[in-house]
Structures are given as structure tokens and as C-alpha cells.
Amino acid sequence: xxxxxxxxxxxxxxxxxxxxxxxxxxxxxxxxxxxxxxxxxxxxxxxxxxxxxxxxxxxxxxxxxxxxxxxxxxxxxxxxxxxxxxxxxxxxxxxxxxxxxxxxxxxxxxxxxxxxxxxxxxxxxxxxxxxxxxxxxxxxxxxxxxxxxxxxxxxxxxxxxxxxxxxxxxxxxxxxxxxxxxxxxxxxxxxxxxxxxxxxxxxxxxxxxxxxxxxxxxxxxxxxxxxxxxxxxxxxxxxxxxxxxxxxxxxxxx
Amino acid sequence: xxxxxxxxxxxxxxxxxxxxxxxxxxxxxxxxxxxxxxxxxxxxxxxxxxxxxxxxxxxxxxxxxxxxxxxxxxxxxxxxxxxxxxxxxxxxxxxxxxxxxxxxxxxxxxxxxxxxxxxxxxxxxxxxxxxxxxxxxxxxxxxxxxxxxxxxxxxxxxxxxxxxxxxxxxxxxxxxxxxxxxxxxxxxxxxxxxxxxxxxxxxxxxxxxxxxxxxxxxxxxxxxxxxxxxxxxxxxxxxxxxxxxxxxxxxxxxxxxxxxxxxxxxxxxxxxxxxxxxxxxxxxxxxxxx
Numbered sequence: 001x002x003x004x005x006x007x008x009x010x011x012x013x014x015x016x017x018x019x020x021x022x023x024x025x026x027x028x029x030x031x032x033x034x035x036x037x038x039x040x041x042x043x044x045x046x047x048x049x050x051x052x053x054x055x056x057x058x059x060x061x062x063x064x065x066x067x068x069x070x071x072x073x074x075x076x077x078x079x080x081x082x083x084x085x086x087x088x089x090x091x092x093x094x095x096x097x098x099x100x101x102x103x104x105x106x107x108x109x110x111x112x113x114x115x116x117x118x119x120x121x122x123x124x125x126x127x128x129x130x131x132x133x134x135x136x137x138x139x140x141x142x143x144x145x146x147x148x149x150x151x152x153x154x155x156x157x158x159x160x161x162x163x164x165x166x167x168x169x170x171x172x173x174x175x176x177x178x179x180x181x182x183x184x185x186x187x188x189x190x191x192x193x194x195x196x197x198x199x200x201x202x203x204x205x206x207x208x209x210x211x212x213x214x215x216x217x218x219x220x221x222x223x224x225x226x227x228x229x230x231x232x233x234x235x236x237x238x239x240x241x242x243x244x245x246x247x248x249x250x251x252x253x254x
Numbered sequence: 255x256x257x258x259x260x261x262x263x264x265x266x267x268x269x270x271x272x273x274x275x276x277x278x279x280x281x282x283x284x285x286x287x288x289x290x291x292x293x294x295x296x297x298x299x300x301x302x303x304x305x306x307x308x309x310x311x312x313x314x315x316x317x318x319x320x321x322x323x324x325x326x327x328x329x330x331x332x333x334x335x336x337x338x339x340x341x342x343x344x345x346x347x348x349x350x351x352x353x354x355x356x357x358x359x360x361x362x363x364x365x366x367x368x369x370x371x372x373x374x375x376x377x378x379x380x381x382x383x384x385x386x387x388x389x390x391x392x393x394x395x396x397x398x399x400x401x402x403x404x405x406x407x408x409x410x411x412x413x414x415x416x417x418x419x420x421x422x423x424x425x426x427x428x429x430x431x432x433x434x435x436x437x438x439x440x441x442x443x444x445x446x447x448x449x450x451x452x453x454x455x456x457x458x459x460x461x462x463x464x465x466x467x468x469x470x471x472x473x474x475x476x477x478x479x480x481x482x483x484x485x486x487x488x489x490x491x492x493x494x495x496x497x498x499x500x501x502x503x504x505x506x507x508x509x510x511x512x513x514x515x516x517x518x519x520x521x522x523x524x525x526x527x528x529x530x531x532x533x534x535x536x537x538x539x540x541x542x543x544x
Contacts, residue, residue, distance in 0.1 A: 041329055041332065044363055224293050228293070231282075
């Protein structure tokens with residue numbers, strides 16, 4: 001109940017943020033701009049629209065999560081409103097989870113709006129609703145939840161600027177960590193290889209949520225991949241949230 | 255005092271629980287990662303290539319948006335190659351289309367458009383074939399690539415043997431258009447493999463359901479048979495000429511002198527036309543006007 005109250009409050013606060021609408025506007029412009037880009041191609045125009053659209057959802061969604069998420073806790077501390085909240089009979093984990101779910105709800109609404117524009121544009125070209133696009137969008141949402149938890153974690157102990165840089169680094173690492181697989185193959189057995197293997201399994205692999213190319217090309221994806229990818233997203237988010245709660249509990253506001 | 259102790263104990267337990275949760279979730283997501291990696295996922299051929307020939311990490315730097323990057327490079331390439339004011343625009347044609355293909359190997363349009371530009375604009379047939387071969391390698395289920403390669407080789411290089419090999423590849427891919435067999439037979443005929451050409455046209459004739467296709471096949475069979483017969487007759491004329499230093503008066507003379515066992519006739523049972531002055535032999539009918 002307390003978590004829900006904080007979540008709703010966070011949601012109300014987040015939707016008042018001008019940066020959210022600025023990002024939504026740019027996302028919409030990018031999705032609509034894909035129509036113009038498609039005019040320049042020779043061949044399948046819808047492919048361009050789908051690629052630009054899905055990438056816009058992913059990139060602008062991540063920017064929303066990072067730019068709003070990193071300021072969530074910091075703002076409360078900076079404006080000293082945290083004192084009124086923690087003096088109430090509320091646990092710190094409830095406060096943090098409320099903030100998390102509030103932002104997740106905001107991102108869900110934003111993703112819904114962007115997806116509507118995107119799917120409408122695709123429908124305008126193919127005259128059919130491509131439901132499989134929703135799979136790619138669902139995994140973009142799972143990815144955004146994970147990024148939100150990371151932004152929240154950094155927001156617990158750092159300034160918004162630094163937190164944004166750290167979260168952005170997390171996003172970039174998450175999309176490039178698969179390159180370690182090549183490194184593991186090339187490195188001779190020993191400490192270096194073990195370290196690379198540990199890093200490969202520990203670092204976030206956001207490519208597990210990237211089904212954009214497969215969906216656009218109508219490739220078959222085994223159902224276990226969907227299941228394990230969702231579970232991977234849930235448990236990684238849980239891990240980051242547990243870490244954030246641990247950090248936030250130790251935090252002194254004096 | 256008791257309350258403070260209780261509070262501290264509760265705090266200690268919850269910290270322990272959080273640490274336990276951290277270890278547990280870490281263990282779970284790491285084992286899930288191993289599990290996901292072990293699932294056979296129909297990967298896009300060539301997706302493991304990280305480095306593009308220039309050495310830049312273009313795919314790597316796309317942060318999971320390699321398809322989008324491929325689209326952008328492709329769009330740029332189309333505009334670039336449409337600008338006739340750039341004299342040396344074909345210098346990096348291979349390089350640019352390789353980048354697109356590596357970024358999104360399943361994107362079919364760039365292979366086709368790249369091949370058209372290489373064939374007709376750059377006049378580089380080897381590059382055309384390279385692009386189309388790569389397209390087939392990455393998308394083995396797409397018949398269009400060997401089909402187009404066969405077309406370019408036949409039309410531009412006039413290498414019917416190679417064209418035949420490409421059409422053969424096309425025929426082996428599911429969904430290839432039925433007329434590929436016609437092209438294959440025609441390429442076999444033009445590369446003077448009359449046996450294969452005749453056999454293929456006969457098969458087409460036997461399996462055709464449409465009367466129109468049967469007629470086309472029949473005309474080709476007529477053409478191939480005439481070519482085989484004329485080749486045989488001309489060989490006999492050459493031998494006759496070697497012995498008598500002149501052309502035979504008529505074709506029956508070749509049978510009488512033992513250069514031919516019997517006089518071949520065309521598919522309609524008509525005799526071949528012969529000009530004793532020039533030694534030229536022609537079929538009595540034009541195959542397409544029978």
C-alpha cells in the first residue's frame with residue numbers, strides 16, 4: 001500500500017517533467033521521419049520504418065529511464081523532502097520500490113504512446129496490424145525496467161549528471177558485452193580467460209532483450225529464449241534493486 | 255532498551271536477507287545467461303563478424319541497432335551512387351556493400367541493388383558475382399541470388415557454362431520459379447552441351463501442364479535435335495571434302511559413300527536443307543514458326 005502510494009506519487013511527479021515530453025516529441029519525430037527515410041530506399045520501405053521505429057523506442061525509452069531515474073532519489077535528498085518521508089513509518093526499501101514502480105509505470109505509458117504511433121505508421125503501410133512487433137516492444141520494456149533500476153541505484157549515492165553517465169555506460173556495456181565472447185575464444189587459458197569468462201557472465205547482456213532484427217525479418221525464435229530472457233531481465237533487475245536498497249539503507253542524510 | 259535491541263536485530267536480519275538476495279539473484283541471472291547462450295538460436299549468418307574491412311567497430315558501435323545502421327548506410331549508398339557527378343564513386347563499391355551486408359546479412363535489397371550497380375553502372379561483373387555469391391552464402395534459402403547471377407553471366411559475359419551452373423543452383427532451392435529450368439536448358443544448349451539440353455527440354459515437355467509450355471519445349475527440342483544433326487552432317491561433309499576435295503552433290507551422297515549410316519531428318523520428318531556450293535546445312539523450318 002505504501003509502495004503503491006509512493007509509486008503513484010512518483011508517476012505524478014514524473015509526468016510533470018518537461019524532459020519527458022521533449023523526449024517523447026523527439027521519439028515521435030524520429031518514428032514519423034522514418035517514413036521520409038523509407039522514401040529514399042530502393043526495395044522494402046516498411047523494413048526501414050520498422051528498424052527506425054523500434055530503434056527509436058529503444059533509444060528514447062532508455063534516455064527517459066536514465067534522465068528521469070537518475071534524479072528520482074537525488075531530488076528528494078537535495079530538496080530535503082526525504083526527511084519528511086523517512087520520518088514517517090515507512091521502510092527505506094518501500095520508498096525505493098515505490099520510486100522504481102512509479103518510473104516503470106511512467107515508462108510503460110510513454111512506451112505505449114510511442115508504440116501506438118509506430119504501429120499506426122506500420123499499419124498505414126501494410127494495412128495489417130503486425131502483432132509480432134509487440135514481442136520486440138515487450139522486450140524493450142523489460143530492458144527499460146532494468147535500466148530504470150540501474151538509474152535508481154546510481155541515484156542513491158551520486159549526482160544526477162554522474163548517475164546519467166554511469167547509467168549510459170551500463171547501457172553501452174550491456175549492448176557490447178557480447179563482444180567478450182570473441183575475446184574469450186582468442187585468449188589462452190589462464191587468469192585472463194577466467195576473468196573474461198566471469199565478466200562475460202556477470203556483466204549485463206542487454207542483447208538478450210534485442211529481438212528487433214529477428215522480428216523485422218520474421219525469423220523464428222525458440223520459445224525458451226523468450227522465457228529465459230524475461231527471467232534474466234527480472235532477476236537482473238531484482239539484483240540491482242537489492243543492491244540499491246542495501247546502498248540506500250546505509251545512506252546518511254545529515 | 256529492549257526495543258532498540260529488537261530494532262537492531264531486525265536490521266541485522268534484513269541486511270543478511272538483502273545480501274542473501276544479492277547472491278541468489280546474481281547466481282540465477284548468471285546461470286540464466288549460460289542457459290540462454292546454450293539454446294540454439296537461429297543466428298543470422300555472418301553476425302559474428304565484428305570488424306568491418308576498414309577495421310572500425312561499426313557493428314560493435316551500433317549498440318544493438320545494426321539493422322538501423324545498415325539501413326542508413328544503404329540509404330546513403332543509394333544517393334551516393336545516383337550522383338553521376340562523382341567520377342570515382344565506384345572505387346569503394348565493394349567496401350560499402352560489404353559493410354551493409356555485414357551489419358544486416360538478412361537484408362536482401364542491398365545485395366540486389368549492389369549487384370545492379372556493379373553490373374550496369376560500374377561494369378564490374380566479378381564484383382556483381384561476388385555480391386550475389388555473398389547474398390546466397392548468408393541467405394541460402396533465397397533463389398533470387400544465383401538466378402540473378404546466372405542472368406548477368408549469360409547477358410553480359412556470355413559465359414553460358416557458368417550461367418548454367420548458377421541456374422542449376424537456383425533450381426535446387428525451394429521456391430525457384432519453374433522457368434529456371436528453361437533458362438538452364440537454354441544455357442546448356444548455348445554452351446553446346448546438347449545432351450543435357452535435350453534431356454532437360456524433354457523433361458520440361460513431359461511435365462508441362464500448359465499447352466503453351468509444351469509448344470515452347472517442343473520448339474527447343476526441335477532446335478537442339480537440329481543442332482545435333484547438323485553437327486553430324488557437317489562432320490560427314492568435312493570428311494567427304496577431305497577425300498574428294500569438293501562438297502557432295504546432295505546429302506544422300508554422304509550415305510552412299512558411307513560417311514553417314516542414314517540421313518537424319520528433323521523432328522517433323524523433313525529433310526535438312528543443303529547448299530552444295532557452300533556446303534551449308536540448315537533446318538527446313540524455323541523452330542519458332544513451326
